[in-house]
Amino acid sequence: MLSKKTRYALKALVVLGKNFGGIPIQISKIASEEHIPKKFLEQILLDLRNAGLLYSKKGSGGGYGLVKDPAEISVVQILRITGGPVALLPCVSLNFYQKCDECDNEATCGVRDVFVDVRDATVKILSETSIADVIKREKDLVQNYSQ
Template sequence: MLSKKTKYAIKALVALGKNIEKPPMQISKIAEEEHIPKKFLEQILLDLRNAGFLYSKKGAGGGYSLNKKPEEILLVQVMRVTDGPIAMVPCASLNFYHKCDECVDEKTCGIRSAFIDVRDATLKVLSETSIADVIGREDTLKLGIDTL
């Protein structure tokens, strides 16, 4: 399941991606528009800034803006910053691997094998989906709703 931290991070990046040609957005505006608790959003934006996705400006006219184009920010990158591993079990993780304590033989473990397939399918989608894609999906879905 997607954590709230990751969901909020994606929502904030989408809001900033839609705002790309405008001045930096203040945390309070993002929090209000996206229905994200402000204190939690502050932590998330700091993590995203430290990962190089965001630029922050202090003072008058300050706030946050994207440091990369929306099409350059992939969901897999965001998830790794906010949650760490993509895999659902530690023995199937590419970047955060560790053997399961109760495992007798990894090579013949059916659970591990199944969850490697899940990991690979998930990684494929997350690695091919950018913030720009999410924005595009929203726009397309809104057009569909408007034409009903």
């Protein structure tokens, strides 16, 4: 399961993605629109900023904005910044690898082998999907929904 942190980050980035090229958006605006606790969202946006995804502007008229085009930001990137491993087993994680305590030999573990496949399938989808794609999907869904 994704953490709330990751989900909030995705929501916020979609909002910021729609606004790409415009003037900065304030934390409080995103928080109230997306039903996210403001103080929590502050931390999350700070993380995304420190990861180089967002720029921030202080003071009156300040706020946050995307540094890059939303088409250049993949969903998997966001999971890694905010939530850690994508894989379902630590011994299978590409970016947060950890040895399984209970496993004698990783190289011959059948369970691990299956979850390598799961990881590959998941990473494929999430690295091929950008924030721009998420926004497009939303647009398409709204269109179909209102028909």
